[in-house]
Amino acid sequence: MLGIPQYLYRLLPGNPILLRVVSLAGRRKRDLAVRCIYLGLLTGIVLLAILTGGSRYTGEVSFADLTKTSARIFQQMSYLQLALVALLAPVFTAGAITQEKDAQTYDILLSTPLSNAQIVLGSLFSRLFFILALLISGIPIFSITQIFGGVAIRSIATSFGIAAATAFVTGALAIAIATFKVGTRRTIFSFYLGIVVFLVGGLLLDRVEALHPVIGRETTPSGQAAIDPQTGREILLRAKTSWLTGINPFLALRSTFGEPEYTPPDLGKLPAGLQSWPIGWYLTRPHSFYIAFNFALSLLLTIPAILLLRRMAQSTFSLKYWLLQKLRLRQGVSGARRPRYVWHNPVAWREARTKASAARAWIVRYSFILGGMGGAIALLALFATTDSAETYISPGSYSPGTRTLFIQGIGGGTFLLSESTTITLNGRPVPPEVLTGRYKVAAPPTRERIGNREVLSSLALVDFPRKIDAQTTRRYLLGLILLEFAAILLIVTNSAASTVTREKEDGTLDLLLSTPITSRYYIWGKLRGLIAFVLPLIAVPVLSVSLFILHDLIRGLGGADPAFRWIVFPEALVILPAVLIIVAAFAAMMGMHMSLRLRTTVRAVMASVAIVLGTCGGLALCGFQILTSLTRAGSELALAMASFSPFTVVALLIDPYTAAAGQFDTMKPETIVRGRWLVLAFSLLAAGIYAAVVHAMYVSMVRNFDMTIRRQSR
Amino acid sequence: MGVMIKTVNLTKRYGSLVALSNLNLEIHEGDCFGFIGPNGAGKTTTIRILATLLQPTWGEARIADYVIGYQSRQIRPLIGYVPDYFGAYEDMVVQEYLEFFAAAYNINGAHRAKVVRDVLELTDLAYKRDAPVDGLSRGMKQRLSIARVLVHDPKVLLLDEPAGNLDPRARIEMRELLKELRRMGKTILISSHILPELQDLCNTVGIIERGELIYSGPWTEIVRRAGGGVVVHVGVAARQDLAGALLAGDPNIVNVTHSNGYMEVTLRDGLSDYSFIPEKLIGAGFKLTLLKEEEANLETAFMRLTKGVVQ
Secondary structure: OOHHHHHHHHHOOOOHHHHHHHHHHOOOHHHHHHHHHHHHHHHHHHHHHHHHHHHHHOOOOOHHHHHHHHHHHHHHHHHHHHHHHHHHHHHHHHHHHOHHHHOOOHHHHHOOOOOHHHHHHHHHHHHHHHHHHHHHHHHHHHHOHHHHOOOOHHHHHHHHHHHHHHHHHHHHHHHHHHHOOOOOOOHHHHHHHHHHHHHHHHHHHOOOHHHOOEEEEOEOOOOOEOEOOOOOOEOEEEOOOOOOOOOOHHHHHHOOOOOHHHOOOOHHHOOHHHOOOOHHHHHHOHHHHHHHHHHHHHHHHHHHHHHHHHHHHHOOOOHHHHHHHHOOOOOOOOOOOOOOOOOOOHHHHHHHHHHHHOHHHHHHHHHHHHHHHHHHHHHHHHHHOEOOOOOEEOOOOEEOOOOEEEOEOOOOOEEEEEEEEEEEEOOEEOOHHHHHOOEEEOOOOEEEEEOOEEEEEEEEEEOOOEOOOHHHHHHHHHHHHHHHHHHHHHHHHHHHHHHHHHHHHHOHHHHHHOOOOOHHHHHHHHHHHHHHHHHHHHHHHHHHHHHHHHHHHHHHHHOOOOOOOOOOOOOHHHHHHHHHHHHHHHHHHHHHHHHHHOOOHHHHHHHHHHHHHHHHHHHHHHHHHHHHHHHHHOOHHHHHHHOOOHHHHHHHHHOHHHHOOOOOOOOOHHHHHHHHHHHHHHHHHHHHHHHHHHHHHHHHHHHHHHHHHHHHOO | OOEEEEEEEEEEEEOOEEEEEEEEEEEEOOOEEEEEOOOOOOHHHHHHHHOOOOOOOEEEEEEOOEEOOOOHHHHHHHEEEEOOOOOOOOOOEHHHHHHHHHHHOOOOHHHHHHHHHHHHHHOOOHHHOOOEHHHOOHHHHHHHHHHHHHOOOOOEEEEEOOOOOOOHHHHHHHHHHHHHHHHOOOEEEEEOOOHHHHHHHOOEEEEEEOOEEEEEEEHHHHHHHHOOOOEEEEEEOOOHHHHHHHHHOOOOEEEEEEOOOOEEEEEOOOOOOOOHHHHHHHHOOOOEEEEEEOOOOHHHHHHHHOOOOOO
16 A cells, blocks of 8 residues: 555554554443443333333324334434433543643654644544444444334434534544643543533523524514514514524434424525525524534644644643733743741642632633623613603602592693592502502503593503513523533532542642641541632622512512512522532532542542532432423422422522422412422422531541542552 | 661552561661662552551551551651652642641641741742742752651651652752751651662661561661672782782682772672782782772662562
């Protein structure tokens, strides 16, 4: 073989870096275990779907039912496959960021005759090999769906394409970070966090109506634009898929299943401005756009890495340090500065001060605080801002002595009220005292003549329309708080999981263990430091809801609106911090536990993040499932049970009318009161139980500390 | 002087690998004990057990009569452990680093400030108090490690390769610092591969190989025991080969080897008087240019006593 064929052969099939990984892959027990678990889960889904599907048929199985079951199996397997790829791809590829440098083989590789392309592609494919092998191993199970029909081979190919594109873009990103020296050992977590936030954030933001493209306007039978009687604005028709569908793998996958509530719009139905390429393609075929875009992006990230690999390795310039110096987050070359005061508990001081003051932690913390508070304030401002109206009443318009009402915007607008005048506010009857507030007149008031006087017979008032209505505000706020909650959990878990392993890696743990510091003192110091680091983060969602509660207090005091509903229930001020602190403490405990047990930071972080995400995700799933059943059954027991799931509690505090519509029925105020008491009581009970669990974990960790550490000593 | 460090049948196994086998050691208060042996001989394992970081599989180790494993809490304030690497915290300057460890020994307030100032002076690092730890040179890091273990004024110093990878100047500075600590009455257990320096610093040594202690005692004694015959360097103005043959025929001489311009003459075991050599050579008409007894040292003793076998 000579020339180009040999070059191409050595580029991938004969790439020594790839060959080393492929030859080792079959012998690793860990890889085998992960593959078995993956295939076991897929098989489990198939069996479960067949068994539960069969029980409904009671002997009479139609082909239509079988195809439905088959389609359901395919959907569930596709989601599982994508979730695992999205979860595992960062784990397997993130190592590329530092592994070669850590193992000091990077310089050796660069000094060999291997070309840049061989090194970059060898590194990329060797890290993706496991994921690709995992995907291929699942093909036979996916093929089972073909037995019953109902799933086109094209759909299976699309599902695999989305998963593969996700894996490739993750790997290419990791390789680019490694080549351009913007990453260190710590970047691995930021990389992981970034991917999780992107995926989860995309799913949450997809629920925001404003992010769904406008594809038309609703019209009346007469062909005129339909108007919303509440807001007085035109009713817009929006696409079922959002602007994010084409860039989020889960949304792109969902758009392929043909669900009526999540079908991409037809090209012909899009406004002319959105039909042009590539926007038309992006909106109408988000799955194919996702696959093509991410493979193209992978290529775009890989080519500069290939071209500049050796040049970047020779360069002493570091983009990261240059940026940090420009932002004044890092001192000059000498780095000399005044020493800080060291606390009596040096372990806590180290966690809280030196780690928190590190540039990365500083950026994460203040970005989180600014982003979170900025988002909440912007949301509150939008909610608090009202539109103008032509006809309205304002304080001073009504004179109780003469029973006259001046309505702004109606010529000669002073009207007399009688005993029989019907006044409604937001559709509910209210007494005349309400007229001291500022409200929009929803419809021209009806009048009648009594004697020679013209008297108002009915007056329909509504709140001034806001920039965003209460329900949308609740939904956005809930999304924001849940996102912050998830980010806090990830940050706490990462900090805790790296806290001991980093000392093992840096060799400082032995120094500390040879001092009189006891295990209790050490662990407590670590926890105290973590608390000091995390408390400002926990304060962000608590302060965000406090802003809304304060605004509601002022809003509620001013008027006698019987339809007044809190944006956030005030008891959130007690429940939310309790839940956040306890769950964060659990994440910290789990992280520290893994940090003690495992030797390397990467392993400890990945293991604890997986456990914390799995536990919280599982609890959230159970909680929301219980609430869904509650909507049907109206069971108070289910509400009590859902209060044990932290994420569900947050939903019940902020948007209960959606999360538990059965119990929080706006037409039955007494059920709302009962529901609030239930949530308060059971969420505090749950917090108490979780606190006991966390304490037990702490005690066990202190007791086993010496044994766990000594077992690792070599 | 009482016994400060004592081990009795100290054994450590890692699975099937025996890292230490029945180590019996006694180090008296104020001694400087040099621990020598090939890589993987068990030096670091011994030091880590004495630093309360490892539990022995069998046997007992005591420091100041406290038993390691049972009374480790009482032992830790008495010892200062310097591992064979520098444990650096990121984002800490020199003074913070020392204050951090002082706080770990529960030294706080004004006393802590004074102690840190004193050890910085002692280790000649006062001018670096504001410098970040991870930016220090290797020699300075080692000095800072010594400063770290001095903040609580321990009785025993356990030093694992403190001069490893240091440049000549840093090594000499480290040796002078350790001599100063010995003068202060500290009991020092030091492992090192630089034997001439140990000979200069220590009064007792222990040689360990494959986890077994081959010798423990004064270094002068080990040199004497390992010595064999006295080696004399002999030079003649001309005809060195003939002179060599003449000496080789003497029954008091065991071996004659020719080196670069002179001969190395090994006397019979037990014989220390070599006055017969010049008499014999001058009597045979040779002009003598060199006559010098080779200085017996730790290096030669170590080479003779150990086999260089690694586990």
